Amino acid sequence: xxxxxxxxxxxxxxxxxxxxxxxxxxxxxxxxxxxxxxxxxxxxxxxxxxxxxxxxxxxxxxxxxxxxxxxxxxxxxxxxxxxxxxxxxxxxxxxxxxxxxxxxxxxxxxxxxxxxxxxxxxxxxxxxxxxxxxxxxxxxxxxxxxxxxxxxxxxxxxxxxxxxxxxxxxxxxxxxxxxxxxxxxxxxxxxxxxxxxxxxxxxxxxxxxxxxxxxxxxxxxxxxxxxxxxxxxxxxxxxxxxxxxxxxxxxxxxxxxxxxxxxxxxxxxxxxxxxxxxxxxxxxxxxxxxxxxxxxxxxxxxxxxxxxxxxxxxxxxxxxxxxxxxxxxxxxxxxxxxxxxxxxxxxxxxxxxxxxxxxxxxxxxxxxxxxxxxxxxxxxxxxxxxxxxxx
Amino acid sequence: xxxxxxxxxxxxxxxxxxxxxxxxxxxxxxxxxxxxxxxxxxxxxxxxxxxxxxxxxxxxxxxxxxxxxxxxxxxxxxxxxxxxxxxxxxxxxxxxxxxxxxxxxxxxxxxxxxxxxxxxxxxxxxxxxxxxxxxxxxxxxxxxxxxxxxxxxxxxxxxxxxxxxxxxxxxxxxxxxxxxxxxxxxxxxxxxxxxxxxxxxxxxxxxxxxxxxxxx
Numbered sequence: 001x002x003x004x005x006x007x008x009x010x011x012x013x014x015x016x017x018x019x020x021x022x023x024x025x026x027x028x029x030x031x032x033x034x035x036x037x038x039x040x041x042x043x044x045x046x047x048x049x050x051x052x053x054x055x056x057x058x059x060x061x062x063x064x065x066x067x068x069x070x071x072x073x074x075x076x077x078x079x080x081x082x083x084x085x086x087x088x089x090x091x092x093x094x095x096x097x098x099x100x101x102x103x104x105x106x107x108x109x110x111x112x113x114x115x116x117x118x119x120x121x122x123x124x125x126x127x128x129x130x131x132x133x134x135x136x137x138x139x140x141x142x143x144x145x146x147x148x149x150x151x152x153x154x155x156x157x158x159x160x161x162x163x164x165x166x167x168x169x170x171x172x173x174x175x176x177x178x179x180x181x182x183x184x185x186x187x188x189x190x191x192x193x194x195x196x197x198x199x200x201x202x203x204x205x206x207x208x209x210x211x212x213x214x215x216x217x218x219x220x221x222x223x224x225x226x227x228x229x230x231x232x233x234x235x236x237x238x239x240x241x242x243x244x245x246x247x248x249x250x251x252x253x254x255x256x257x258x259x260x261x262x263x264x265x266x267x268x269x270x271x272x273x274x275x276x277x278x279x280x281x282x283x284x285x286x287x288x289x290x291x292x293x294x295x296x297x298x299x300x301x302x303x304x305x306x307x308x309x310x311x312x313x314x315x316x317x318x319x320x321x322x323x324x325x326x327x328x329x330x331x332x333x334x335x336x337x338x339x340x341x342x343x344x345x346x347x348x349x350x351x352x353x354x355x356x357x358x359x360x361x362x363x364x365x366x367x368x369x370x371x372x373x374x375x376x377x378x379x380x381x382x383x384x385x386x387x388x389x390x391x
Numbered sequence: 392x393x394x395x396x397x398x399x400x401x402x403x404x405x406x407x408x409x410x411x412x413x414x415x416x417x418x419x420x421x422x423x424x425x426x427x428x429x430x431x432x433x434x435x436x437x438x439x440x441x442x443x444x445x446x447x448x449x450x451x452x453x454x455x456x457x458x459x460x461x462x463x464x465x466x467x468x469x470x471x472x473x474x475x476x477x478x479x480x481x482x483x484x485x486x487x488x489x490x491x492x493x494x495x496x497x498x499x500x501x502x503x504x505x506x507x508x509x510x511x512x513x514x515x516x517x518x519x520x521x522x523x524x525x526x527x528x529x530x531x532x533x534x535x536x537x538x539x540x541x542x543x544x545x546x547x548x549x550x551x552x553x554x555x556x557x558x559x560x561x562x563x564x565x566x567x568x569x570x571x572x573x574x575x576x577x578x579x580x581x582x583x584x585x586x587x588x589x590x591x592x593x594x595x596x597x598x599x600x601x602x603x604x605x606x607x
Binding site: 059061370372 | 394397403404408410411412417419422588
């Protein structure tokens with residue numbers, strides 16, 4: 001019974017596809033999976049928006065939306081209807097074609113990433129051998145859409161936002177990739193299915209999640225930081241920077257296209273959270289062996305939602321970074337840490353003694369963190385401003 | 392260590408998040424349509440016309456002098472004078488506004504009309520729920536909508552209304568005293584006239600007026 005609950009979606013798919021002739025079955029199966037993905041993640045998006053608005057409100061000692069429906073739970077529906085019925089304005093001087101394509105490119109690119117995410121036992125659309133690379137390739141193409149939007153709008157704020165977005169996303173793409181290399185080194189596979197399977201083992205009833213190891217912990221922290229920057233979340237939301245550049249690259253978007261950007265941003269968050277979950281938090285596996293009876297897909301989605309809640313929490317806490325702080329942080333702290341993490345992963349791989357590799361790994365990771373935090377991130381004091389001529 | 396401040400901040404927001412469900416004092420929001428806080432006494436938004444007594448048409452203080460219409464910076468007041476006259480609060484016959492319109496979609500709540508009015512006839516209101524479906528007609532308030540009783544004025548701005556009432560009473564008393572003096576003088580004159588020989592009233596009058604002129 002519990003196994004059936006675990007495999008309920010797989011069985012449902014087989015049952016539905018079974019009605020079709022054999023020649024059509026593979027294509028129909030893929031189509032059904034795609035429809036399921038496209039249905040599930042926008043629903044989660046609505047839920048996340050509600051969570052974000054209510055949660056942020058509470059963090060600022062406000063109520064948050066509480067008017068539409070009981071406790072405001074129908075707020076996403078109202079938001080959706082509003083954005084669908086609003087006028088779609090394209091600036092007169094905008095490049096209409098690119099302006100139109102940009103949100104579509106974003107949404108397509110972010111949805112493509114879900115093709116390789118294992119969302120439960122046997123629940124993966126395409127089991128690619130290099131699925132990690134595929135995910136990053138798709139994630140990187142969102143930059144294209146952001147720049148298309150900013151450039152085609154013919155608006156200084158849009159262009160500034162797009163410039164910032166490209167600078168930021170390229171800077172953080174490097175540590176994002178490097179933070180996952182440790183996992184690939186230890187697992188010996190680029191396939192996300194294999195990576196999750198490797199973590200689905202238990203010692204004394206505890207899971208072998210990568211985050212519980214020194215290189216995994218360091219990689220996880222760096223991955224979280226880089227993923228926030230990749231998805232343009234606060235405190236890395238310079239490309240949108242409401243207080244400085246209106247809405248950044250989607251200043252000139254309204255109505256449904258704006259909603260698509262919004263959707264793309266959140267679905268991108270789910271994608272990167274799902275990837276991080278698969279890489280470091282054991283994907284669909286349960287943390288304790290005795291909790292293995294809980295269906296695997298529940299574990300995956302609850303981990304993703306916890307990740308999203310953490311993003312919301314961080315957004316409610318931190319102010320926006322300055323551009324130079326952003327760049328310094330990426331190149332002087334996150335990148336060296338991820339490079340060093342490769343060393344730690346190699347040490348873990350080749351030192352046989354259990355205690356020695358634990359101690360050595362933790363010493364390198366914590367030592368480097370403290371040292372680089374002290375030296376690299378030292379605040380520079382310029383002293384009071386001096387004037388040469390005006391006195 | 393790097394990140395200490397971030398952890399402190401995260402703890403603070405977590406405290407806010409949990410605390411807002413536990414203690415009501417944290418939530419300062421007034422949930423407006425259901426909950427209201429009493430407006431402060433100096434609140435003002437749009438002007439209204441004050442009337443005395445029961446009947447607003449009879450008691451309207453406005454005498455259609457059109458000073459407010461001329462002073463209004465955004466020109467949102469429109470006044471038409473009446474052809475006939477009605478008695479004002481002291482009983483003096485005055486013209487009254489046959490039409491008095493204020494377009495509150497234009498009004499900027501500057502209170503200049505109130506400051507220039509010599510008759511204490513126009514004052515600032517505190518009602519703010521003036522949303523309407525009719526953008527033009529619904530926001531153009533005519534005499535009947537603008538007229539509000541002096542008692543209402545006392546409820547919204549008690550201190551100011553008391554001052555206004557005192558001022559008006561003083562003025563009224565002055566006018567009444569003057570009228571009484573005039574009546575007394577007339578009566579004295581009327582009494583003096585038959586007492587003196589009815590021969591030459593034109594000759595007896597100048598000496599009677601002279602002391603008054605000398606006092607000035």
